[in-house]
Amino acid sequence: MNCPNCKSKQNKLVDIIIDSFSIVREKTCIQCHFEFNTIEEVMSDAFLVHKKDGSRQQFDREKLIRSLLRSTHKKGASQQVIRELAVEVESQIVSSGNEIDSRLLAEIVMLKLRNLDPLGYIRYAASYKTFVSVGEFIDEMHEIVEASPQIPDEQLLLLID
Ligand SMILES: [Zn+2]
Structure with a gap:
């Protein structure tokens, strides 16, 4: 390289x-x-992801990376960091067994993304509808805005699309 x-x-x-x-x-x-x-x-030995509809799918690291790249903001995490995150998530899951619920997978990803790229985290969470309620979503937004005073308002407005 x-x-x-x-x-x-x-x-x-x-x-x-x-x-x-x-x-x-x-x-x-x-x-x-x-x-x-x-x-x-x-x-690695692929593990299975249990989907909400009851089906099982082989974990696809590239698919996870693509969805993360879609969610992360341009000025947020770099492609390199996202790849590292995906590998980290995968290793964490494999060490705990070879099957995982899709919701738990999304939660693990979100926890890691939250520290890395708060805006990307909100987009990811919103697109995967992992928030239980609108209130929970708004609470998270407030928490992140308070923790990240450097995020300009116009960027936050982009999230509401
Ligand atoms: Zn150089």
């Missing part, structure tokens, strides 16, 4: 972190000293 900052091919491997699902290589660009990671995914 070229340096995301200056596109140089010259980089130095700083560290390598391996778990059951991914191999993360931390690199530093020799030219501009920018630090970046590359992630290689290790195929």
